[in-house]
């Protein structure tokens with residue numbers, strides 16, 4: 412029970428003021444995110460971003476007070492059904508928001524499909540969730556694993572003129588799909604992936620694989636790691652001396668939210684992502700200022716995705732005039748949303764995944780500085796999704 416927190420301004424008011432049934436106009440939001448383990452910081456950033464947007468709206472979305480319920484999912488797919496049901500069956504949330512890890516999100520999506528609860532994914536990129544497993548009530552405010560990785564494949568071949576590459580990643584949906592996306596982009600532009608190296612999540616014993624890379628001598632390495640694992644990989648790669656001869660690339664998760672800990676090991680690295688620090692748009696400037704003021708730290712892509720999950724829900728609730736029980740109308744509003752995101756405006760594809768720019772970024776100091784748009788308005792192909800727009 413101690414991994415379950417229940418917090419709500421509205422509840423506090425109800426308890427203090429005895430408003431009882433009169434205060435029923437609330438929307439119950441279940442946040443299922445990692446609070447422990449290698450992805451803990453990512454989960455916190457998503458929660459911060461979500462709550463920041465709600466707070467900017469005076470604690471209400473679509474005129475309704477937001478009541479939060481939270482569960483630590485531990486980035487453990489085996490515990491996903493039980494953890495999700497704590498929110499859906501026990502707490503009876505109206506909206507499920509989570510999570511970081513693709514494997515856990517697959518478990519959440521099954522319960523969302525079976526129960527019909529509105530489900531917003533603020534990170535997990537599993538291609539299937541907005542592919543063959545897409546559903547009317549499932550939305551993403553983030554990306555598919557394919558999107559940034561495909562962009563990096565194009566950049567590595569076309570701009571960086573590499574001919575051969577080795578991929579290295581954790582062996583679960585996110586890593587495997589990122590490696591597949593990179594290969595697709597890289598090989599479409601004439602490159603060749605000569606070896607795919609993997610290790611189980613969340614293992615960080617990279618040494619033997621780095622030795623193998625050294626003997627394979629590719630032109631480039633593409634890596635998928637995130638959170639604590641990304642910090643360790645980038646530092647180990649640098650310490651091995653490989654960086655001097657074989658450039659390291661990745662989707663931006665390799666350097667997002669991690670730069671302070673990676674220090675000089677990440678300096679000059681190129682990555683691709685749907686966000687970059689210091690994008691020159693007013694929404695991003697305001698968002699970064701508020702985030703910094705409230706949390707005394709700079710936001711990252713995970714914070715943006717949490718913020719946009721709340722914006723997406725707001726679009727749905729506004730469309731339904733605040734009536735969360737009118738699910739069809741909430742869904743229609745979310746489908747039609749044009750989200751004014753810090754990453755730049757985005758719309759929803761027919762599979763409910765953002766259609767968005769993929770930026771090429773370079774690590775300069777503690778920032779992932781944008782070098783411009785690598786692929787504009789990239790839409791995931793959503794193979795196998797039967798939804799129509």
Ligand code: BEZ
Nearest residue numbers: 511512513535536585637
């Ligand atoms: C995933 O599991 O989908 C994921 C985790 C961290 C960063 C990006 C993707």
